Amino acid sequence: DPNPSPASLKDFTCTCDMDASVMATGAAATCEIDECAVDPCGMGQSCKDPDTSYGSQDDFVCTCDNDMTISKPGGPATCEKDECSSDPCGAGQTCVDPNPSPASLKDFTCTCDKDASVQTTGTAATCEID
Secondary structure (H helix, E strand, O other): OOOOOHHOOOOEEEOOOOOOOOOEOOOOOOOOOOOOHHOOOOOEEEEEEEOOOOOOOOEEEEOHHHHOEEEEOOOOOOOOOHHHHHOOOOEEEEOOOOOOOOOOOOOEEEEEEEOOOOOEEEOOOOOOOO
16 A cells, blocks of 8 residues: 555555456456466366366366366366377278377378388388289
8 A cells, every 4th residue: 555544444445465466446357367377187188177266276277189188176177189099091901190299290100911011100001902
């Protein structure tokens, strides 16, 4: 309070700790924190902060972009993307995705069913057909 006399009531200023540009004179400032602004969820996930009011921390929710049923409050969700589910190798080949996470794309392998020595990573193999 810059002037502590009784005649100068409500001349105090409140400023938010996290954002000094948000202030109010004679009343409490409305401080908000968007926890999603720092991208706490990571690649392949969407963040939603339902309550940005000061004091409601760790209430954000991370949801997998490829499967909206998978979500986790307060931290990154465990998202998977099995690249073999779309059958990228085609007929006569076996697909294996060793790491089904959105961060590791094009790491699946295609192996020819008739000749296991013919194998490629991230694309269909060229298999000999009898």
